[in-house]
Amino acid sequence: MTSRPSGPQPRAGIHDIAEELQLAVGMLVRQVRASAAGGVSLSQMSVLKRLDRDGAATAADLARAEKIRPQSVIATVNSLRAEGYVTRTPHPTDGRQLLVSLTDRGRALVRERREAGHGRIAELMAGRLTAEEQRLLAEAVPLLRRLAED
Template identity: 35%
Template sequence: MTERTVTAKRVPPAQLAPQLRNAITRLNRRVRQARPVGDLTGSQLSALTSLNLAGALTPRELSDVERVQPPTMTKIVAKLEERGLVQRTPHPTDGRQVILAATEGGRAVLEQFERARNQWLADQLAELTEEERDTLRRAADILQEIARA
């Protein structure tokens, strides 16, 4: 980590907002880069995560959640299926539809990615002082509150 100078000064919300958003974006990007070696793309990983969180979705619902066009999602799902990370089952009420869900293997891949990302962040946090980690713990609580608003 680099040397940081902490100064106590009041910052108006309009000035803090872009600073905070930029810092969160950069940290999120860096955490996403900390991943195990593998050939899953960011789009594939995102779709698999969405399926894991939702439990199961139709291809159309998944493309809406991921904000991509259905033909793009078809390609993403095909790659995930090839790897055995996603399975299709018939829709219970609409024979023209299918339901997509993460497989046990898909969930295991997500857990592996999460462990790698958490380890990278833990390594970075270990380089901070106890006071800095406490500040970040408090900031995490505040950010959770903002996210719930």
């Protein structure tokens, strides 16, 4: 009878790597979310971050960028507007549309969440990874970005 060695086993298959990566990224996202808990949902925060990054946009533009239905974006924008995080203004060239923009309160929330997330990841890296592991992770970031790009 043979026994299997304990501890993590190397996995060479691309599907196995993908599964492990998805699990690890999901766990890390949950850690970051927990550090930045608040009354804004993930979909709402995604819209706020997009507006912060890309500037004012129509609901249709946001729906395309977020890859969700326009009705969902409209509901999200309505709830963000009710909380004072976004405002709507007439489109400068198309009177049928409205532009959605961040308010100062919305910008502040994005900044707070971003800093909390960065802080938590930095804390985890400093506490759990050696200097060499941190270097390896830094080298992997561009690869992860390429996987995430459209």
